[in-house]
Amino acid sequence: MAKAKTNTEDYLRMYRQMMRIRTFEDNANQLYLSAKMPGLTHMYSGEEAVAVGICEALTDDDRITSTHRGHGHCVAKGANFKEMFCELLGKEEGYCRGKGGSMHIADQSHGNLGANAIVGGSMGIATGSALRAKLLGKDDVTVCFFGDGATAQGLLYEVMNMAALWNLPVIYACENNGYSEYTKTEEIAAGSITARAEAFGIEAFKVDGQDVLAVNELTQKLVARCRKGEGPFFIELETYRYHGHHVGDINREYYRSKDEEKDWKENRDPIIRFRSYLVAEGIATEDEIEAMNAEIEKDATEAVAYAEAAKYPDVSEVDMHVYAD
Amino acid sequence: MAKAKTNTEDYLRMYRQMMRIRTFEDNANQLYLSAKMPGLTHMYSGEEAVAVGICEALTDDDRITSTHRGHGHCVAKGANFKEMFCELLGKEEGYCRGKGGSMHIADQSHGNLGANAIVGGSMGIATGSALRAKLLGKDDVTVCFFGDGATAQGLLYEVMNMAALWNLPVIYACENNGYSEYTKTEEIAAGSITARAEAFGIEAFKVDGQDVLAVNELTQKLVARCRKGEGPFFIELETYRYHGHHVGDINREYYRSKDEEKDWKENRDPIIRFRSYLVAEGIATEDEIEAMNAEIEKDATEAVAYAEAAKYPDVSEVDMHVYAD
Amino acid sequence: MREITLSQAVNEAIAEEMRRDPTVFLLGEDVAEAGTPFKVLSGLVEEFGTERVIDTPIAEPGFMGIAVGAAMTGSRPIVDLMFGDFIFLIMDQLCNQAAKTHYMSGGKLNVPLVLRTNMGATRRSAAQHSQSLHALVSHIPGLKVAMPSSAYEAKGLMKTAIRDNNPVVIFEDKLMYQDKAPVPEEEYLIPFGEANVKREGSDITLIATSSMVQVAEKAAAILSNEGIEAEVIDPRTIVPLDEATLIKSVKKTSRAIVIDEGHQSYGVTSEIASRLNEKAFYHLDTPVVRMGAMDVPIPFSPALEDITVPTPDRVVEMARKLCSGEMIHAA
Amino acid sequence: MREITLSQAVNEAIAEEMRRDPTVFLLGEDVAEAGTPFKVLSGLVEEFGTERVIDTPIAEPGFMGIAVGAAMTGSRPIVDLMFGDFIFLIMDQLCNQAAKTHYMSGGKLNVPLVLRTNMGATRRSAAQHSQSLHALVSHIPGLKVAMPSSAYEAKGLMKTAIRDNNPVVIFEDKLMYQDKAPVPEEEYLIPFGEANVKREGSDITLIATSSMVQVAEKAAAILSNEGIEAEVIDPRTIVPLDEATLIKSVKKTSRAIVIDEGHQSYGVTSEIASRLNEKAFYHLDTPVVRMGAMDVPIPFSPALEDITVPTPDRVVEMARKLCSGEMIHAA
Numbered sequence A, B: 001m002a003k004a005k006t007n008t009e010d011y012l013r014m015y016r017q018m019m020r021i022r023t024f025e026d027n028a029n030q031l032y033l034s035a036k037m038p039g040l041t042h043m044y045s046g047e048e049a050v051a052v053g054i055c056e057a058l059t060d061d062d063r064i065t066s067t068h069r070g071h072g073h074c075v076a077k078g079a080n081f082k083e084m085f086c087e088l089l090g091k092e093e094g095y096c097r098g099k100g101g102s103m104h105i106a107d108q109s110h111g112n113l114g115a116n117a118i119v120g121g122s123m124g125i126a127t128g129s130a131l132r133a134k135l136l137g138k139d140d141v142t143v144c145f146f147g148d149g150a151t152a153q154g155l156l157y158e159v160m161n162m163a164a165l166w167n168l169p170v171i172y173a174c175e176n177n178g179y180s181e182y183t184k185t186e187e188i189a190a191g192s193i194t195a196r197a198e199a200f201g202i203e204a205f206k207v208d209g210q211d212v213l214a215v216n217e218l219t220q221k222l223v224a225r226c227r228k229g230e231g232p233f234f235i236e237l238e239t240y241r242y243h244g245h246h247v248g249d250i251n252r253e254y255y256r257s258k259d260e261e262k263d264w265k266e267n268r269d270p271i272i273r274f275r276s277y278l279v280a281e282g283i284a285t286e287d288e289i290e291a292m293n294a295e296i297e298k299d300a301t302e303a304v305a306y307a308e309a310a311k312y313p314d315v316s317e318v319d320m321h322v323y324a325d
Numbered sequence C, D: 001m002r003e004i005t006l007s008q009a010v011n012e013a014i015a016e017e018m019r020r021d022p023t024v025f026l027l028g029e030d031v032a033e034a035g036t037p038f039k040v041l042s043g044l045v046e047e048f049g050t051e052r053v054i055d056t057p058i059a060e061p062g063f064m065g066i067a068v069g070a071a072m073t074g075s076r077p078i079v080d081l082m083f084g085d086f087i088f089l090i091m092d093q094l095c096n097q098a099a100k101t102h103y104m105s106g107g108k109l110n111v112p113l114v115l116r117t118n119m120g121a122t123r124r125s126a127a128q129h130s131q132s133l134h135a136l137v138s139h140i141p142g143l144k145v146a147m148p149s150s151a152y153e154a155k156g157l158m159k160t161a162i163r164d165n166n167p168v169v170i171f172e173d174k175l176m177y178q179d180k181a182p183v184p185e186e187e188y189l190i191p192f193g194e195a196n197v198k199r200e201g202s203d204i205t206l207i208a209t210s211s212m213v214q215v216a217e218k219a220a221a222i223l224s225n226e227g228i229e230a231e232v233i234d235p236r237t238i239v240p241l242d243e244a245t246l247i248k249s250v251k252k253t254s255r256a257i258v259i260d261e262g263h264q265s266y267g268v269t270s271e272i273a274s275r276l277n278e279k280a281f282y283h284l285d286t287p288v289v290r291m292g293a294m295d296v297p298i299p300f301s302p303a304l305e306d307i308t309v310p311t312p313d314r315v316v317e318m319a320r321k322l323c324s325g326e327m328i329h330a331a
């Protein structure tokens, strides 16, 4: 079970993980801009405290399901840069042998059941993972990540109903970043998101998704309660995505203002906030943090270089893995 | 717009319509028991006050969508016995030329968009009908009937969200008869049904579905508000089905007791209750009511005989109506 | 050998596998106390309890998704979909998720689940409760598709399906639940991708799936009286499809009719006929003929419904034409 | 003649029909200000307002159902489904409701709606954003299915679709949105069920849909240099299918390849090949060959994705084989 994250080591790891996500995304974006990445990808930058606050409350036995905006969840759940960049570039050494790419990246070894290119597509999967835990008498917990836009999918209400009826150890984590593609949340979500969960008898919480400690503290409590059979739970996390909907969404002013973006970046950035806190509390010095950042940057640069040089899967792989033996 | 149902004529019509439903179902059941009806069918007996209370607040321009348990809605919305029995027997003169049968009976001329054999399948259709009204500037209202079991379908939450966002003139009427097939509602519905609608910002009401006046009064209010653009609304109607899930569901004790059935039939029957009221208030005498019943019975008997003798569609019809011209 | 119904055969297969493997469980609407509307699963909840025989709300996409997640993480769910027509509701979870997960994960995640559902018209259940939709799922790589034609196949294929590490869809003919067939007491499995030659013949090959196997056999019996010996083959699984056995037969008989209860156009008969044409073309004396259900929604009226599906008489008539050379230069 | 892109052609068709008929409206995700991610609908909301160009939440089954209800009661909705892969989510509303309503009501209710969506791989979008799923809907009676192969067809078929009184599904190839073609300024409609002979030839018939028409034309050009004259035919709608034109061509050339971007097995090529075999059998010198996409989920890796779909080179190679007689007795 996850230890309470109240010591230096845990705090530093949370910082490191957030910084790793930001760095990963900066590099991924660069790969896109330099036309080295096949297809498009969705950046998690700005939302790091959500994935890290939650995943730091989980163990490798706990599962998560992720979304089209999935790099953050993947890193936070323990993945390596090398296999991740290889996957993004469609290389054989990628987590999915290059067959999945950004939108399907999965990391079975750390309990990441995969990103999903169907909005809301993993809600059943997460709930099923929790049912399996209950049926097989395991105490692991599954977290289902999804966006505010995904709350429009009926599947959510179907599986919340069953999770509530059967007391499943699943936490529905709604990353409310204010937008679904190019549309504001209020234009596509009537009423209250947390009330929807509560109507099914599920305890629901709203938390500042830019405050990694708040997210982590709440999640730890709920994970512990899930392990005792008190699940399911629902969390709405208020957050923001810094980039466009995907890397190609550059001119955004027709749906949101530069001022709004600036405000979130300058005043609510989860990494800047937590860094100041670490320094103020004497948990780390500026120098230590800079060293950590540099190390992460180096790790990323090396992983990118490795992935660029890595080989594509052999064409003979094209019809492998259609069926399992 | 529907007049307030406060006069004798309106009350008598409500009684008549409830009695017509009961009589229709008794005859349909008899057709099944005597092996004259192809397939199975789902009896509405016991729930008459719901369909009648609601439909008597509507005009022919208002639309309804119905369910697998759809005879009650069909009669209440104004259909004739003759075309209905012909449809149930697969005859050419049926409302759908025998092609739909009990589970797809529709009556376009009175605004009944049809029964549906997919549980929850008509929730989108009803909401779409309401959207059409809004877009084309009409003031008609659409009522979407569905059961407690259907609240498990995600589609409901998808369309309620849109109906709420767009203020559509639609009323979601949940006929909670305590069971979905052979399962009690509490085993398949977590939390509160009305709260689910409220979470989308939809005003929701719970009403005694065995009290035709209560149902009618509420519906009239909501229909009027819908016409003014104040929709959508949600009503949960507490009711009970007297027969099995379908006509073939005879031995029911493994899922509900005879005592329970007896209690509803003896103490909460919507027709008996309303009949006593009419007599007590001096709106009709026992004799007048008996005469009405007899007339309805005669109408049904004649319609059944007619339908039995009517002809099947010609085999050449089999590939007609696949496509409209 | 003892005879049991198709319904009992399915029940036995599931019970045996649930006894053998504690990770197998069942979920669906009214599967527990009610044992499904067709009573196929009666008794299972008594033996395995409500933890392993789970009644769900009416939320097909939801419980299908739940099954995918359970399968991905170590359980082996059997999903009961009450009517095959409801497959339209779960296509996303079945085809975008279950079917693709193994491939998209580069072989790292498995989805060992069984979706059992049904097919078959002429029950007076109208357009939304009578469809035979197996062609749709057969088009999607990653799914296996089994179509038992009797109690014997129903048991053997179900056991194989439950042990398979992939999503398998089994379509049972709902009109055959009460049909009896000899079924051994001893355990047996029927491997996927092995067609069954039900009857040998030299004049024409009748390839038939599910309920249509009976139709083909009846037709073959009639034809035999007329001196036409039909070979009847049941592919048993249409994905994987045992092409070799089909082609071998057609090379021998030079003529074939493919019979299936799904709609004919863009359906199962099209695929099988195409493969025969491609791979046995120079051995064919006549075009391969397809007989599927009519391309119409299933009508309720008995007067109409019965003519939408292939019958022994119509197969006989077509076989006669093919064997008499009447079709030559018709095409 | 002026040239416009396929994207502009679709946009024009919709705008013209919305001007002509006030009951036509559009709904889907990000169709208004954003004009869809592919920008196909840009400008429409400015002209027709948010009442007729409606942004929906991400609820495909919901807004598809809403469209069915609107269509049944007097509107003519055009549903925008952002990716063809999402069709799995709306199958129930499309196939159990929209497709069957007219029939089930004995001809009394109509569902005049257009579902426009897309298809096509090689965009590096992986398994859930690259599928070509037109075979599935083609199997369902009650639906019509159009597959424009250029801007010209995109405009003419869309206008016909909007005026049709049935549910019509249009699959646009998402890789062709920027491709230009001559499109008249004057109004025109393309009737459903009329194939287009893109190129005449006497040696072999190449029947190709959507994006594959370009592939076939490229192949035909190469073959022509080698003295093989291929006839290229675009069916334009696969339901209804202009069988007569296809059969006539094949009777002339005696050889055919059917090329389509959907998975090959249980797909569109199977149906077309079957019909040719049934109805032109004695005119064929070689088996009709099918070339569909590989039966694998679409892989992300560019190294793998490109080999899953038919290419001009592979068509040329196969055509050569067929014309040289190499296939004789191979089958």
Ligand SMILES: Cc1ncc(C[n+]2csc(CCOP(=O)(O)OP(=O)(O)O)c2C)c(N)n1
Pocket (backbone or CB within 6 Å): A068, A069, A117, A118, A119, A120, A146, A147, A148, A149, A150, A151, A175, A177, A179, A180, A181, A245, D029, D058, D060, D082, D086, D089
């Ligand atoms: C079923 C489905 N519908 C539509 C899309 C296209 N799409 C991809 S992401 C997205 C917006 C999702 O919004 P949200 O859930 O808030 O997640 P965010 O992108 O904000 O993280 C849409 C509409 C999709 N991938 N799947």
Ligand SMILES: Cc1ncc(C[n+]2csc(CCOP(=O)(O)OP(=O)(O)O)c2C)c(N)n1
Pocket (backbone or CB within 6 Å): B068, B069, B117, B118, B119, B120, B146, B147, B148, B149, B150, B151, B175, B177, B179, B180, B181, B245, C029, C058, C060, C082, C086, C089
């Ligand atoms: C999508 C779908 N799932 C399952 C069924 C089978 N079925 C028919 S009626 C029914 C129960 C419906 O319960 P409820 O909505 O409460 O309506 P009631 O029968 O009580 O009137 C079920 C499960 C169906 N017809 N459609």
Ligand SMILES: [Mg+2]
Pocket (backbone or CB within 6 Å): A147, A148, A149, A175, A176, A177, A178, A179, A180, A181
């Ligand atoms: Mg969002």
Ligand SMILES: [Mg+2]
Pocket (backbone or CB within 6 Å): B147, B148, B149, B175, B176, B177, B178, B179, B180, B181
């Ligand atoms: Mg009920």
